[in-house]
Amino acid sequence: MLIIGIETTCDETACAVVRDGREILSNVIASQIDVHRLYGGVFPEIASRQHCELIIPVIESALKEANIPISAVDGIAVAKGPGLIGPLLIGLNAAKAIAYSWNKPLIGVNHVEAHLYAAMMGHAVRTFPALGVVLSGGHTFISLIHDIGSYQVLSTTVDDAVGEAFDKVAKMLELPYPGGPQIEKIAIGQDTDRYKLKAGFVKERPLDFSLSGIKTGVLNLIQKIPKEKLIDERPFIAAAFQKTVFEDIAKKIHAILATTQASTIYFGGGVCCNMQLRNVLKERLPQEVDLRFAPPSLCLDNAVMIAGLGNHKLLAHPQGDNFTLQPMTRIPLASH
Numbered sequence: 001m002l003i004i005g006i007e008t009t010c011d012e013t014a015c016a017v018v019r020d021g022r023e024i025l026s027n028v029i030a031s032q033i034d035v036h037r038l039y040g041g042v043f044p045e046i047a048s049r050q051h052c053e054l055i056i057p058v059i060e061s062a063l064k065e066a067n068i069p070i071s072a073v074d075g076i077a078v079a080k081g082p083g084l085i086g087p088l089l090i091g092l093n094a095a096k097a098i099a100y101s102w103n104k105p106l107i108g109v110n111h112v113e114a115h116l117y118a119a120m121m122g123h124a125v126r127t128f129p130a131l132g133v134v135l136s137g138g139h140t141f142i143s144l145i146h147d148i149g150s151y152q153v154l155s156t157t158v159d160d161a162v163g164e165a166f167d168k169v170a171k172m173l174e175l176p177y178p179g180g181p182q183i184e185k186i187a188i189g190q191d192t193d194r195y196k197l198k199a200g201f202v203k204e205r206p207l208d209f210s211l212s213g214i215k216t217g218v219l220n221l222i223q224k225i226p227k228e229k230l231i232d233e234r235p236f237i238a239a240a241f242q243k244t245v246f247e248d249i250a251k252k253i254h255a256i257l258a259t260t261q262a263s264t265i266y267f268g269g270g271v272c273c274n275m276q277l278r279n280v281l282k283e284r285l286p287q288e289v290d291l292r293f294a295p296p297s298l299c300l301d302n303a304v305m306i307a308g309l310g311n312h313k314l315l316a317h318p319q320g321d322n323f324t325l326q327p328m329t330r331i332p333l334a335s336h
């Protein structure tokens, strides 16, 4: 089965062609990072305008690269949310236009569910229940996966997503957007114990995350350091921040794991590109647990994961979605 995937939830305009939910025939991503960097974060209205300009050339180049006839396409999958309303509308309308004019089924896909699918698509054998962890710029949760399409969220954040906290801390350290890769880079090989930071604790919900306290912790540290010394101290602050956040994530996953029958964990979302995170998880979680990370290129927003999950959804519902499908800025994970 051949599926075209379209992704426009935030600041990447992406289109991919995927065969049978796993073979990538093309994967085109036009990132808007250079434009948004000027503002230190994603500027929604500018993102919408960029998607308008990029959507047709991106789709054209994904189709050209895949080199497949229209007649061979089985469906058009599109991220229906969660995300920014303007960007979502552009991807959804493009997908509807193609599906309508080519007479193909339209498949609306949940973007965060697709982040989990990115970790699953390389594995032909999947046993459930498993745990699914998404750590991205917009989302942070640990869920129990009963099956693809059936999830129970066991832990989430009460304030910032982990990637969002990385971006904000990077800004405080005067590092460019997006901050996650910058923090990882300057923290490599640095002493993690020169500064002490505390992970957040949510009263009565100890498995949930809170990132606002540690951001304040970083701010307090910065304010105590003379400005001319900040550049030299940045790597140690970054290393302490990463270590504290990652150990907290490992601790919560460990606690949740003990309450389930899961022996496999799927990881997706931009923060899962971070090699230090992967190392901490490998060190802290039981050895017999199978940690399945999405490949770094598929951790970040992409359309391969949309097409891949779309394939799965189309097999379950061959008629696809109605053309009245609307974008949703928020969607609970269990919803379809």
Ligand code: KG4
Residues within 6 Å of the ligand: 010, 135, 136, 137, 138, 139, 162, 163, 164, 166, 167, 178, 179, 180, 181, 184, 269, 270, 271, 272, 273, 274, 275, 299, 300, 301
């Ligand atoms: O999954 P993604 O591309 O978009 C969302 O759906 O949000 O994730 C982007 C987020 C950004 O916050 C970025 O700073 C973070 O992922 N990120 C990282 C790394 N690479 C990207 N965070 C930590 N370490 C990294 N290497």
Ligand code: ZN
Residues within 6 Å of the ligand: 111, 115, 136, 137, 269, 270, 300, 301
């Ligand atoms: Zn994402």
